[in-house]
Amino acid sequence: MPQLAITLDLDGLDAELVEESCFEFGALAVSYTDQHDDPILEPAPGEFRLWPHSRLQALFPFETSPEELVTGLSHVLRIDPARLSLETLADRVWEREWLRDFHPMCFGRKLWVAPHHSHVHTRDAVIVRLDPGLAFGTGTHATTAMCLSWLDEHAGPGQTAIDYGCGSGVLAVAAAKLGARAAHAFDIDPQALTATRDNAAANDVGGIVHVVDTDAQLPAGADLLLANILCGPLCELAPRFAALTRPGGRIVLAGLLSTQADDVSAAHAPWFDVTPFATRDGWTALSGVRKP
16 A cells, blocks of 8 residues: 655754654654765664764655644644655555665675575675675675675685674675684674574575674684674774684774774784775775784
8 A cells, every 4th residue: 555755854853753753643664864975883782873964754654634744743843844745655565675776796706795586697606695684784885895805805614703793694604605614693782693593594504603692602713703893892892802813813893984993903903913904985994913
């Protein structure tokens, strides 16, 4: 059935108040997007974070009176009715609409991330099958893309890997598909752990990807440790990463803005020789070797 959609730029408005008001007027769902191309860091579990300039869209039953809706919301929010954009959305299978725009992506020479409905015909391709889901990380974000490209070049058979802050588990699954004998995945978000288990099983590497729900369950002596998280935790966790990585082992740090690279490098300098290996869209990724 078609739905009625109202879109509003939130400039100067309280997002929670707008959302609550929409639901009071019968909204079925509310979503947020950015007005510009502003970066936003992955929120911590339970944290709700918006872009500097956010846009809200609320969906209402088709039978809702447009005039009453616009009049009521503009009165409650004390805004000019002209700020509310109204349109009718045709009935669609939204999951298919999303997947239609998610195409196979190649990272490096042979590593691909592709949705289950797609086909990759490249010879010797290593394919991670992944559909967009609740957890962070499909390869579309610059930080994930840089990590995947690094794995394509450096991951090899027989290695042990740790995906610290695994999100969707794409890095752990990619390491497993590239030949790792074990890939240990950890995240503080229960949804991420569920997504990682599901994605590992869907890629037939459930016996290689070991999902753990506490940091203490991670084994020491990893050949590779990948952490695509945030600048603050990357700095704070430097001693822990050192304890988890064997001498001569490799570390990949991502999720930091280019302006934060020096801070993260300095935090890891006592244990790792760290250098930037890629920069994209204002983000930088670092790699390092564990000192003896």
